[in-house]
Amino acid sequence: MAPAWTPCRSGGVGDVWQAERVPPARRAPSRASARPSGGLSWEEVGLAPVVLVAGAEGVLADRAVDRLVSLARAADAAVEVTRPDAAEYTTGMLGVVTSPSLFAEDRVVVVDGLERAGDELLADALAYLDAPPADAVLVLRHGGGQRGKKLLDAIRASGAPVVACDVVKSDADKSAFVVAELRRAGRRADAQAVRALVDAVGSDLRELASACAQLVADTSGLIGPDVVERYYGGRIEASGFRVADAAVAGQAGQAVALLRHAMATGVDPVPIVAALALKLRTMAKVAAVRGRGAGALRELGLAPWQTDRAVADLRRWTPEGLASAFAAVAQADAEVKGEGRDPQFAVERAVLRVAQAAGL
Template sequence: MTAPFATATLIQGPESLLAERAVRQLLEQATAAQPDATVSRVPASGLDRGTLAEITTGSLFSAATVVVIEQLAELPADLADDLLALAVEPGDDLALILVHEGGVKGKALLDRLRKANVGRIDAPAVKAWELPQFVSAEVRRRGGRIDRATAEVLVSAVGSDLRSVAAAVTQLLDDTEDATITPADVRRYFAGRAEVSGFAVADHCLDGNREAALDSLRWALETGVAPVLLTSAVASALRNLGKYLGARDDRLRDADLARRVGVPPWKLKDLARQSRGWNAPAVATAIQLAATADAQVKGAGGDAGFALEMLVLGVIDARGRARRP
């Protein structure tokens, strides 16, 4: 039997898009090697000893078996030894794929798999400053071309959700004649998306633009943006600003400063502009307001829209007090 049979592979990390791609690639390799293989995908929480034995054994129609066990952190504790034994010696007819979403739960089993030298594919979270690089790699993977500046424009327009970014790349490449993505292409397809996002509301708040912040907030709510995403975006922007204020005097290179703050390098210019209206106490006050509003939109208050308006006004007021001598 050819690879990936007689092997076990652990796919580990919180980024579900990357994990799914790894699973799909392994499945394609297995079914290409053995087209009649039996394929099973099961959540670890639903397994017992009998089910595990059943799905990892060949059927009447094919000896070859591919098993994907997802949500490995939820594996019943009494199955750890059985699963480890399969991973160490899967047999010539078995391709075993284990998916762990990251985190500390199930760490003991992960440590045992690592000590057993089970093959591993990482699916790490993509940091904000890495998104333009992800876009460039995604475009190349699909046979297209994009420059760094356009990749940054795309991230700014679409946001930080990796699935949304990947889908945007696919759409743009499908609709461009020479497989080259330009800033004009991004604007044509995604103009207006950022304006109704929580990040636009947050930017207007940090800029102190009351009218634009309230207009963006109302438009975001009218177009179905969840209130919790809006409070999250404002809180995230404030935390980034606070980190920037604390690190900007450390004489770091832009790349190092962006890494310290947790933003892509192109965002530093916005933070530098916004920071001129803020000081650390004002940021701390605004973060407290965001935490209060977040609790209110999650059920502590009766009117999420009102809570969000009060957040916008409160953040802008905190900025105004910071600017007073």
Template structure:
């Protein structure tokens, strides 16, 4: 997470390191905002590393006759030529008083000597590596909505991740839409489904959740809606299969495991385990096995083994719900 610098002066040199573009852009934006909070007239020079010429940094950071302050941003700093890299390291050791320098580097080997030199020279370092863990992205969603003065529960945040995917720019945009378009303070799963069920993933998972929870009417209505809006039958089968496999994994897990140990054992994020534990009510091993058999038959039929994919899907949903109740 980035720390807001709106109320403090920015460091003379800031190094933003990492390959998460959204967070890198935000880090740069916060430095610029802090500089302009101190001096609204600060001029911003936004440069691309491979195009920075030797001596250009010295020219841009030279004292102004009028005492104007400035911000120099060098993106893709790994692409600067060797002499410019040396100029940057030298400047960082003795930065100008009225200039803020921001270097953006994606990490990795290229340009590492410059990065190390800038670090040693005393630059402020902001790390913005990609979020690879579900828990990190879940925390990002909650933080985004908190920034907007809203709250979201774990299940709803998980549903948003399933619907939108892992790209932080898309997640941030989705959070912004929800914060703007939904009333009240808390955002629930119904709001997420209302705005994102048009996507294949959320349509499939919405159908799957309704089916494994025994809500036959809802599941059939959502299934027909998904088909009408172009969701591929094979994705709907896959979503239901995934929901049932989650039930089987959680239901068969050792009873002595809790929290992080259980998540590690199952290879599932905690929020998904929590949802499956709630959905397990009413299910037994035999019922899950019958439901999975029905899914396997539907999978074969929607892939060419049957004449009517819609009928195969409806029959699958009916069988899944009946398997849960034992009828």
């Protein structure tokens, strides 16, 4: 059970904590925000004496911290914000930065890099959990790993809010992130535009957020694939996913041309092979269950556009062709990761073999 936090004085952050102990009904978070660990999304977290921001997705962690600081400043414009670094912590520092000041301002203390914390910080933070002051917000940011596990477990057991900032890896979650970014800005994009944007800049969530912000600032109305093409067309054409799409379609010439352009612009062979492998795995999953109906396809956990695209791609593929393509990609994967002398040659050969296998 969470401690029964009580406000220390009217108008401060303590009153906000008391008001937020019974959360209002809210819409379900987007797929990119909902986390299997059971934590809150950065959009949901509210003020509390102790808040844990856990996970390696930096853009989500930054937003959680910024939101908490903004909420504290909305409650008390004179709130004092302190940001000690976990690696530079010395014994007793936590008590100093959270103790009442001469003018009794509320305080927000953001400790970054808890995964790098020494024993002094971990011990002080554990002791702090027993009786946190009501007019301070302590935000502990942990980037992942096992360091400080005892403290993390204690924070969760105390009932303190935990913001889950897990790395967003799948294309479906990245697409959901784009949709949520645009929705917050009062904008929408059609499904093709969302996929095109993920294909172009989806390797890094911070870059994807920046791309959304640029499209919102520079365009109006519904964002379509033509708009994304205008801003990020070169990157889309050079992406591993476009190479994979052309290869799976049996378009050997186009696939090789896209591949050479991608590598000429600095794209590493490894993610291109990974894109080929992902494309083939998706097709194999869909091929294995498509005869069992729509329900079985939904159980795969793929986005609808991924399933539709795989079904369309499979019309030109045989089981023998898929087996041959998998063998070519497996060989390329080993060679681009150190077993071959020429990674670029290895990936180009794999692209050609996949394109040829489409006609087997």
